[in-house]
Amino acid sequence: MNIQLEVTGGFTGKAGKQSICLELEKIPDGVATEIRSLLGSIPPSAWGGSFLSNHPRPWDFKQELTVREEGKERTVTFHKGQGPAELTKLTEKILECGAPTA
Amino acid sequence: MPRISPVCHIIPSKVLRHLADRSEGAQRSRLLDSALLSEHLRGHRAARSLMMIANVTGEKNRSIYDCNRRSPASPTGKLVRAEGAGDVSDVTVNQAYDSTGSTYEFYSSVLARNSIDNRGMRLDSFVHYGRNFNNAFWDGSEMVFGDGDGQMFLGFAMALDVVAHELTHGVTQYSTPGGLDYQDQSGALNESISDVFGSVVKQWKLNQAAKDADWLIGAGILGDKVGHALRSMKDPGNRDVTWEGDDQPSTMDKYVEGGDVHTNSGIPSHAFYLAAMALGGNSWDKAAKIWYQALPLLKSNATFADAANATVDVASRTFGSAESDAVKGAWAQVKVLK
Numbered sequence: 001m002n003i004q005l006e007v008t009g010g011f012t013g014k015a016g017k018q019s020i021c022l023e024l025e026k027i028p029d030g031v032a033t034e035i036r037s038l039l040g041s042i043p044p045s046a047w048g049g050s051f052l053s054n055h056p057r058p059w060d061f062k063q064e065l066t067v068r069e070e071g072k073e074r075t076v077t078f079h080k081g082q083g084p085a086e087l088t089k090l091t092e093k094i095l096e097c098g099a100p101t102a
Numbered sequence: 103m104p105r106i107s108p109v110c111h112i113i114p115s116k117v118l119r120h121l122a123d124r125s126e127g128a129q130r131s132r133l134l135d136s137a138l139l140s141e142h143l144r145g146h147r148a149a150r151s152l153m154m155i156a157n158v159t160g161e162k163n164r165s166i167y168d169c170n171r172r173s174p175a176s177p178t179g180k181l182v183r184a185e186g187a188g189d190v191s192d193v194t195v196n197q198a199y200d201s202t203g204s205t206y207e208f209y210s211s212v213l214a215r216n217s218i219d220n221r222g223m224r225l226d227s228f229v230h231y232g233r234n235f236n237n238a239f240w241d242g243s244e245m246v247f248g249d250g251d252g253q254m255f256l257g258f259a260m261a262l263d264v265v266a267h268e269l270t271h272g273v274t275q276y277s278t279p280g281g282l283d284y285q286d287q288s289g290a291l292n293e294s295i296s297d298v299f300g301s302v303v304k305q306w307k308l309n310q311a312a313k314d315a316d317w318l319i320g321a322g323i324l325g326d327k328v329g330h331a332l333r334s335m336k337d338p339g340n341r342d343v344t345w346e347g348d349d350q351p352s353t354m355d356k357y358v359e360g361g362d363v364h365t366n367s368g369i370p371s372h373a374f375y376l377a378a379m380a381l382g383g384n385s386w387d388k389a390a391k392i393w394y395q396a397l398p399l400l401k402s403n404a405t406f407a408d409a410a411n412a413t414v415d416v417a418s419r420t421f422g423s424a425e426s427d428a429v430k431g432a433w434a435q436v437k438v439l440k
Contacts, residue, residue: 008362009237009239010237010238010239011237011238011239011258011264011267011268011320011332012236012237012238012255012320012332012364013362013363013364013365014347014362014364015236015254015332015345015347015364016236016237016254016255017236018235018236018237052285055280055281055283055402056283056284056285056289057242057275057281057284058239058240058271058275058284058292058296059239059240059241059242060284061239080175092175095173
């Protein structure tokens with residue numbers, strides 16, 4: 001399973017886009033299990049959705065989470081703190097353990 | 103300690119204008135500012151909170167914190183340099199300290215503004231945020247600077263225009279009733295205003311006339327192989343002077359519907375450049391004052407046309423018809439006004 005989180009905003013916008021890519025099979029089992037669990041807790045209806053603040057501020061970075069598994073792809077777009085709480089927890093975990101790739 | 107005078111300026115705008123007509127220099131500017139604000143308050147209930155603005159005489163109060171490459175959701179760090187303390191061994195800390203100081207001094211001496219909130223707000227900066235963090239941002243109450251990854255970006259606190267850009271997000275937040283929503287045209291205006299004052303503060307520090315300025319945003323923060331700067335107010339979208347991903351339009355002909363705020367900000371930023379060039383002299387003599395005084399006249403969902411009309415109005419009231427025509431002409435060149 002491949003999980004990609006892209007974070008855009010701040011002074012640089014897309015020029016400084018933060019991209020974190022995790023291959024669950026390549027990270028420690030404990031972390032992978034936790035991420036799978038968090039992923040499973042996200043309501044299915046959230047996927048394909050967009051959860052953006054009605055009145056975004058300069059510190060509202062736009063985040064896009066994409067999960068690829070067995071040829072299928074799911075994406076959700078959101079501002080930090082918007083959307084299901086499980087999404088926020090998962091994002092925090094990815095940011096915590098992911099190494100920047102761009 | 104800051105000296106605080108609990109005097110609210112709720113004086114009829116006619117009286118303020120009468121007094122301004124008999125004043126000169128900074129005093130005239132302050133009176134005209136007050137007159138504009140007074141007129142604005144009459145028309146906008148949302149701005150009532152601004153009536154609490156007091157005549158505060160403050161002092162710079164800078165604090166620089168070291169995040170030590172951590173990136174918690176709410177920046178935290180060790181205080182490494184406070185107001186009045188001397189240079190430390192960390193160059194980034196000193197750069198953030200100096201640049202926030204220069205920006206504070208610009209707002210104070212040129213625009214008679216007392217810090218970010220016009221009430222002497224502390225200037226807190228967090229440096230060394232995150233690992234290879236390719237960004238800087240205003241988080242609603244403080245400035246946060248990454249170090250860059252050393253390839254795409256070399257750092258952020260080292261550039262005065264970047265620091266002034268972030269601090270200006272705070273000024274916009276406190277000046278425009280409800281702040282400018284960070285999406286669509288209001289978001290592009292929010293970005294543009296930060297670029298405008300980022301560039302103007304740099305020009306002011308260099309004592310550089312508008313015609314001599316480079317009008318680049320983020321010059322020197324990109325890696326050598328990436329480009330020269332992030333954006334150009336003089337020539338938005340010209341990748342020869344910026345970087346290969348620059349997609350900024352310079353006129354409404356190439357406005358990107360639903361586009362990123364950093365993309366469409368090229369249009370109002372170019373309008374400012376054209377206005378400053380038409381007005382001549384230093385960008386802070388007239389153009390910056392006009393843009394600054396227009397901030398309280400905008401609503402949170404302001405469009406480019408709203409900003410154009412506000413700046414034309416301020417130019418007319420503050421300076422005269424020649425300046426008003428110059429500002430109107432600038433917005434017409436970027437095809438926001440006809």
